[in-house]
Amino acid sequence: MTEIVPFAGSILCDVQSELGEGPTYDPATDTAWWFDITGRKLHELQLSSSTKRVHDLPFMGSVLAVIDPARQLIASDLGLFVRETASGKLTSLCPIEQNPANRSNDGRVHPCGALWIGTMGRAAEREAGAIYHVSGTTVTRLFANVTIPNSICFAPDGATAYFTDTPVNRLMRVAIDPETGLPRGAPEVLNDQHGLPGGIDGSVCDADGLIWNARWGAGTIDVYRPDGVQIRRHAVPATQPSCPAFIGVKADRLLVTSAWQGMDDRARAADPAAGKTFDLGIDVNGRAEPVFRL
Structure with missing residues (x-):
């Protein structure tokens, strides 16, 4: 059993999201974003300024x-949209799939600029979702019959992708073309x-190729080597951490989102930080997220 490193971090945001997810960071503006x-x-x-804003979305x-x-x-349940950063104006780009009963879930941009995005049933219906590759507006289904797609991330050289179907709980890898994803x-x-x-x-892969994974239901961030060996577990003060992201101008910090989804009153009382957003409080050798190329 891998020893759990105690939490030594801080709360970045006290707002308790029902399903905090999809964190990312823009180094050009020193801004973290999540849903x-x-x-x-x-x-x-x-x-740097601790300025916080919350934007309502129509999806x-x-x-x-x-x-x-x-x-x-x-990425959303209504497809892909372009958002003007300053005004928040949204323009439809393209659908992800044709099933209106599904929504988007985990995803990440490959170093080539293409997006991998997973979909799932709104009530996590068994094998209702899939994982797609998006290049510009060209959408290609990669893997079908997925229940809850998660852990999408890429090795630093862009030649390996990682993903999972959370109910199956097997971390997968697949060789990919570094030029196309x-x-x-x-x-x-x-x-x-x-x-x-x-x-x-959710997972993110650092500059050394280590995979940092949020362990939903276990209250930890687990660290795996590229060969799949688990080497560390870091405690998070919420039972349902959902996804990590590298933050800071040096990408040397780790933000973690969490959720209270599915908890009754008793469970929420026992988990008072559920849904908050954390800084794990450790130094990491992260890397900036690639931009999406239209």
């Missing part, structure tokens, strides 16, 4: 990526956590 998916909110936190957003200094990409072979199991407590949720 409350079910609350239809986009959170914005300028780190369930789950992933944000920078396009250029003036525009962002948002498209798979070159079949996925294989990197680490099998099936049947163990907690679920593999």
Whole structure:
């Protein structure tokens, strides 16, 4: 059993999101962004000034990526949208899929500028979702029959992708083309956590190739080597951490979102920080997220 490193960090945001998810960071403006998916909110936190804003959304957003200094990409239950950063104006870019019963979930931009985005049933219906590759407005389905797509991230050289279906709880890897972000072979199991407590949720891969994974239901951030060996567990003061992101101009800090989704009053009372957003309080060798290329 891997020893759990006690939490030595801080609360970045006291707002308790029902389903905090999809954190990212824009180094050009020193701003962290994340969603409350079910609350239809986009959170914005300028780190150096601690200025916080919350933007209402007309859809369930789950992933944000920078396009250029003036525009962002948002993945949602209604498809992909371009958001004007200054005004918040939204323009439809393209659908992800044709099933209106689904919503977007976890996703991340590959170093080539293409997006991997997962979809799922709004009530997590079994095998209702999929994982897609988006290049500009060209959408390609990569993996079907996914229940809760998560842990999408990429090795620093862009030649390996990682992902999971959380109910299955196996961290997967697949060789991909560094130039396109498209798979070159079949996925294989990197680490099998099936049947163990907690679920593999969102992940991010650092400059050394380590995979930092939020363990939903276990209150930890787990760290895996590229060969799949788990080497550390860091405690988070919320039972349901959902996704990490590297923040800071040096990408040397780790933000973690969390959720209170599915908790009754008793569970929420026992987990008073559920839904808050944290700084893990450790030094990491992170890297900036790539921009999405239209």
